[in-house]
Amino acid sequence: MTELHEPQFALHVEDLTVTYGAAPALWDIDLDVPPGVMAAIVGPNGSGKSTLLKTVLGLVPPVAGHIRLFGQPLAAMRKRVGYVPQRSSVDWDFPTDVRDVVMMGLYGQIGWFRRPGPAHRTRAMEALTAVGMQDYADRQISQLSGGQQQRVFIARALVQDADVYFLDEPMAGVDRPTEDIIIALLQSLRDQGKTVIVVHHDLTTVERYFDWLVMLNTRIIAQGPVTDVYTPENLRATYGHRVALVKV
Ligand code: ADP
Numbered sequence: 001m002t003e004l005h006e007p008q009f010a011l012h013v014e015d016l017t018v019t020y021g022a023a024p025a026l027w028d029i030d031l032d033v034p035p036g037v038m039a040a041i042v043g044p045n046g047s048g049k050s051t052l053l054k055t056v057l058g059l060v061p062p063v064a065g066h067i068r069l070f071g072q073p074l075a076a077m078r079k080r081v082g083y084v085p086q087r088s089s090v091d092w093d094f095p096t097d098v099r100d101v102v103m104m105g106l107y108g109q110i111g112w113f114r115r116p117g118p119a120h121r122t123r124a125m126e127a128l129t130a131v132g133m134q135d136y137a138d139r140q141i142s143q144l145s146g147g148q149q150q151r152v153f154i155a156r157a158l159v160q161d162a163d164v165y166f167l168d169e170p171m172a173g174v175d176r177p178t179e180d181i182i183i184a185l186l187q188s189l190r191d192q193g194k195t196v197i198v199v200h201h202d203l204t205t206v207e208r209y210f211d212w213l214v215m216l217n218t219r220i221i222a223q224g225p226v227t228d229v230y231t232p233e234n235l236r237a238t239y240g241h242r243v244a245l246v247k248v
């Protein structure tokens, strides 16, 4: 009965602690992200942002805690979740062409042992067109620039038609036109009612791009609507003296 009255968060995290060795990467995290927002996760280097995404996606085991996506455990939601990992964590020399990278986003629907059909190929081309990469379908992923690789990974997430998207620093190291394309796509996903959760490295664009904000430094410092949470006090608590670099 009680579940019926709980608000249905896109992401609900409770008492989450993650350690790689002795030191905790995440300490007793409680987090709720409502559906239909575009949320930024910010914090200094090493503050646990990537670890948080990887743990939510089941790629890193927690020491303790409880994670729900739309009220369900990940196992029940895997096909409804899109993920774009941090670019530096991907082996870009892997010999694959651009179309195949995008098609990988469809395997949740196709199944690993069935062949993709023409409809799947069309979906992949539509997603490549959405990111302006339709002319690169036959190129090797290793031959693309960083910004082009990032667009291809966004296309791979797009074909999944997920309910919630997690992206780890998708705008890091990309040129301005690519950043504009990525932001427009993510905002249009949000406008369709999807939930978009982005690890973001650039504090100067937080207010412009996002409507929800999570400030992290091993612990949760603050979370909520950007207009409430993006304050000098919270920035200082998250970044310490480095906040002097940021204009608020
Ligand atoms: P962020 O994404 O905010 O930069 P990370 O989640 O990558 O932070 O890392 C958080 C902490 O965990 C850092 O101190 C980092 O050195 C450590 N860490 C991350 N991944 C590993 C790993 N695979 N093994 C050991 N320590 C790790």
Ligand code: MG
Binding pocket: 049, 050, 051, 086, 168
């Ligand atoms: Mg990271």
